[in-house]
Amino acid sequence: MKLSANLTQLISSLRCLPGIGPKSAQRIAFHLLERDREGGTQLGHALTNAMNKVGHCQTCRTFCEEPICELCQNPKRIDSGLLCVVESPSDVLAIEQTAQFAGRYFVLMGHLSPLDGIGPNEIGLDELELQFAKGDIQEVILATNPTVEGETTAHYIAELCQKYQISASRIAHGVPVGGELDLVDGKTLAHAFNGRKVVAID
């Protein structure tokens, strides 16, 4: 027995969702068709719209549907002279939820990973260096993930900061080693911001 073409296509397309295997994909497809066609239709449109229309801020690279995001347009954040570097847009969201940081962000959309061919330009460090060169950033807070790659990336950016005489600090206390930043609770993350330390370059 063959399933119909559009049902087969739906089951196979559901596999793009993280953690969904073939059996789960089939159960989700049948669930939507049997019990929630309206929800399924709405999700279809929402996916099409989001994938087409959500781009990146030209300044900080976070998700944005305008050329420049709300945070990058905020004069208070620009005047703060503070720039927080994170790996992904979900980290911006997690940090914003602590309400402890009033500067700008720069979103790498990843981390340095030479073995996967991800060098400085692939994570926008050329763009970041242009921002450093303008001279209006006093301190860079390195909030990459506390993983080997995140630490390496933070160290690389700290060296760039030194070149432009910008102070570089690394968030420190409370972020569990080996974890992912956007899974940390707000209190821990706020603590990590307050306990940041200047990065020493050997």
Add this chain to the structure above:
Amino acid sequence: MKLSANLTQLISSLRCLPGIGPKSAQRIAFHLLERDREGGTQLGHALTNAMNKVGHCQTCRTFCEEPICELCQNPKRIDSGLLCVVESPSDVLAIEQTAQFAGRYFVLMGHLSPLDGIGPNEIGLDELELQFAKGDIQEVILATNPTVEGETTAHYIAELCQKYQISASRIAHGVPVGGELDLVDGKTLAHAFNGRKVVAID
């Protein structure tokens, strides 16, 4: 910080997926935008197509994109005189995978549940009775789920069968009580088919 309109809509729409809470929905949305826009776009189209185009077979009510499904058009299955009644299209799929049954199906799309307002007509038993009246069905195999509602529904249909002098059997061995039919492995399900028993009406 507000997320952009289409991103917010995507996160909220993902909640229609079974078992996806607000935090998972956000992680899935960010994952797709960061790492798999192509997959997300494809899934969007697949959902729209499936929700619009997958209907129900006019004869057996399983998922189908034509008026009558492949199984209902098969002369060998029609001539077998066997009809298997199941609760959902995924049960048809599970039984077909055992390759032990060569008759037709009737898919209730649910079970009797008077407290939820689901009576005989809501699960197509009026249509099923019209098929019984035609006189070409010799045996009905009741393969509803081994739950209270599934047993009640099977008993109700067995009574309908008696009215039309059609033999009614219930799949028996190996199906775990309280479970769901489409989660049972093929071997157990094949065994349950072979071990079916005639339903005694008091």
